[in-house]
Amino acid sequence: MDKPGYFGQWGGAYIPEVLYETFRELKEVYTNAKADPAFWQEYLDLMGSYSCRPTPLTHADNLSRHFGGAQIFIKREDLNHTGAHKANNVMGQGLLVKRMGKTRVIAETGAGQHGVACATMAAKFGFACTIYMGEEDVHRQRPNVFWMEKLGATVVPVTTGSRTLKDAINEAFRDWVSNMDTTHYVMGTVCGPHPFPEMVAWFQSIIGQEARKQIIKVHGKLPARVYACVGGGSNAMGIFQGFLTDPEVELIGVEAGGKGLDTGQHAARLASQDASPGVAQGYKTMFLQDADGQMRDTHSVAAGLDYIGVSPLLTDLWEKDRVRFAAATDQEVMAALDLTIKKEGIIPALESTHAFVQAFKEAGELAPDQAIIINQSGRGDKDIFTIAHAFDDPSWKEFIRKKGEEYAAR
């Protein structure tokens, strides 16, 4: 038997003593909710009426024809309220916060999608909300910062460390150890101390439950392969859980290859040779770290994938050869994004586009009577500045320049 909170040798709860009681309470509330069918029904009702569940499974017939192989299906998590799968987790944890009687929520965010989802949930449920976001991410995901603030959240730019997602997690913990009596930390992905990985995976399992039914309905059988991008791993675990017990379905996690795996400037924990076992941010997994155990700087064009660690659930599935890992570079992501927009009229988030890259590489290997699913974890609207910059778009630049002049003249 594995120790509670362990998946194989990965996971655990490496928490400071001051949070021991807080975690005990959280585990209790989570365990009770899980055992209570009324809770899951309440969750489904909420996601059906407030978000857009079940999200559609779209047949990408133009892309399928383009690659001349498998039928490509896209699971549309971008059509969730707030534009990403993050809402699934956040609304679930919001219901737990109500049960705990807490009045304030805090969260880390990288791409800002989790932050926006959390601020939205806080607005709806009447909680105070503070979002920690690395300073670098504040700059590259500015539209989401604007919306979080409009939703009533306080956004704190984090200036310690590498100023990205891991540093935002550290700051959120520092807030929590001071304010745990009133505050719940809404961890945004399937990482961190037990019970977060398991609990967030539970809320995200709604993706896989739907996708399994949907693909059987439209395709008549299971897909050959399922692709998902992996930052912390929550959208991947979400969809993979629909197919974990079907050995004929191959599961592929796609990490951020950044500027290339041989440059060191990437965030590929399991697809590269650069990570090693470690314990940080409350859990044990494969981390991008040096020989002393100091975490390294990571790089990705997608803020939501730019992270040192990866879900203990996924590390276990990788070790057991159940999930295969690949990496997509920044450059490949831009090309796949362009193609998807032009062929299907769909704009995936930069994070999600990583999954598209690997699916596009492999679609041609399969026969037209086979299907693959790409989990489109989010929509790309938030990335408008990054994408416009990457495409060096002349009319966008002109627009920004004029706006700047307009504000400067006031």
Next chain:
Amino acid sequence: MQLVEQLRAARTKKDILLMTHLVLGYPSFAVNREVIHQMVANGVDIIELQIPFSEPMADGPMIIKANQEAIANGTKVADCLAFAAEMAAQYDIPFLFMTYYNILFKYGVKKFLNKAREIGIRGFIVPDLPPEEGEEYLQLAREFDLAPIQIFAPTSTEERMRILARHGAGFIYCVARRGVTGSKTEFDASFDAYLARCRKATDLPLAVGFGISSRADVQILTGKADLAVIGTATIRLVEEKGPEAVGPFIAGLRG
């Protein structure tokens, strides 16, 4: 002599013991050396040497900065071990390592504890390693006669404190309040009640840390705790006034 016996013996001669803290390699090992000299010369009873880690989750802004800059300056774990060996050989007082678990884990827990014992380190404070996750560490610490210092928090129940105390040795580190290192602590009636609960849960000496920065703070703790822990205050002092300010500061905390 075991750490706990040594502290009890020291305590018979002083109303309260002082434990100080510094971050290795910040701002430099040369300054660390000077600061430790001043601390020992002015009667510090035990010193915590923090090996820097890139993700110091339980620390506040001042110590985060010290960790970050020490690493940016090129401080390696091997340098910290060599420096600690030098200090332990030079001074009679006990030295502890404080660090996060990944530093031990990556080095190899057994190899690290063995090395620590060899160079004369007496114990460890690892704030992100609860006993549930530290079976190997706790067992090896016992075997090597190193004190795995356990931490009590104001949120710990009495039952939890008794469990922690059973795993601990040397003394118990009582975190004075919620939050991270660095900011001020209010020593009010609820603090007294907390310390009374700590005292009830264990016979080990009690150290109180987090936000202790003045003679007045140390005076409040005298008679209630066995050790007062001075952390951020000396790091800030060195930053503002240089290492030579440490001696007079320490001398002024007691008596």
